[in-house]
Amino acid sequence: MFLMFLFFSTLIWLINNLSRSYVSTAKFNLEYVNLPEGYLFKGATDNELKVRLKAGGFQFLGFNFRRSTIAIDLSEAQRKDSMFYVPQDVYKKQVEKQLSGSMSLVDIETDTLFVGMLAVISKKVPVHPNVEMNLARNYLLDGKIETKPDSITLVGPSDEIDSIRVVRTKKLTLPDVNSDFSESVEIYKSEKLKNTEYSDEKVELTAQIARFSEKVFEVPIKMVHFPDNVEVKTFPDKVSVLCKAKLERLKKLEAGDFEVIADYRQLEEGEGHGLKLQLRKKPSGLHSVKLQKDTVEYILNKK
Structure with a gap:
């Protein structure tokens, strides 16, 4: 109590x-x-x-x-x-x-x-990805690496950012890549920009990875700039063109989609002993196109 x-x-x-x-x-x-x-x-x-x-x-x-x-x-x-x-x-x-x-x-x-306050300006600059990527065998980068956002705003003294044209990400290393990826990567901040602020600290890097195949096309060699009174015969008269692309794309291609030429003007200029070949036309959407042989033997005959 x-x-x-x-x-x-x-x-x-x-x-x-x-x-x-x-x-x-x-x-x-x-x-x-x-x-x-x-x-x-x-x-x-x-x-x-x-x-x-x-x-x-x-x-x-x-x-x-x-x-x-x-x-x-x-x-x-x-x-x-x-x-x-x-x-x-x-x-x-x-x-x-x-x-x-x-x-x-x-x-x-x-x-x-x-x-303490510092006079500053703002500037929008693109972001470039810094990626070291090793693709697995028979895989390719389908398109390009996308950056989101693709640009950021810098706010800092004019003497620091006036000359800045682009900023990069920190290095991203990707070994043996065989599938699409999406990675969050920090923006690389230069030590020289000590009074500069970045609108974004990180960006998202994404890319599509596709399996590719190879196909060889036998493409006729086309003569250009040859005089009417000159007849030329090449050995061989066709050249193998090695094409790498996604299988779906390769199925739609044919030899006529490519054009390989031999230019008479190189003979006039005395360039080499063989006839040099050039790939003048190729379809879009391919990973790589390569002539299996870039020179051929030839015989000229006057008409």
Whole structure:
């Protein structure tokens, strides 16, 4: 019975005392917001603010368990030479607006808040993937490696980013690739861009990998720029063209889709002993096309 009486007596005393108003010290974390357009935040002399407040005991009790954050509006910052600052009379009003209605500000310990801001520009640049990929046997890259996003925005001093034309990813090494892939890769950040911010830290690299086959086409050799009074015979009169592509693509191809020529002008210029061949026409959508032989023997006859 005595213990219960003691408990309730203590509770009533505590409630009575905490209900009264007190003047005490409190600390707030500072968050700097609303930077002037074209500037980058580079830190401040103060990241917390020590103040004296008049408030109820219950509210001060809450400060022992959590620390509130006060936003400092830098759109009201003043500048002297290269230094930005917020005078006490300016930020004091900002602090008072953010206090609860039952709190009043008595005093602030810090006179002036000094802030570092750097004049910057923004620039959009493409992202190039840095990929070292070894394809498994009989597999090819179907198209190109896609980057998402394909460009990012740099925000930094003009002397740092004016000359930047492209940014690259960190190197991605892929051994023995035989299937489509999608990898998240970090942007490589140059040490020279120490005051520059990147709109994206990572990009997604994706690519399609396809199995390919080979097929050889026997393509007739076409003579070009030969005079009407000259007759030429080549040995052989056809050349093998090795084509690598997806099987579905190869099935749709025929020898007539390719054109191999021999140009008479090279004989006039005295280039070599054989007749050099050139692949003048080939279909799109192929991995590679190669002449199995790039020169042929020939005989010229005057008509």
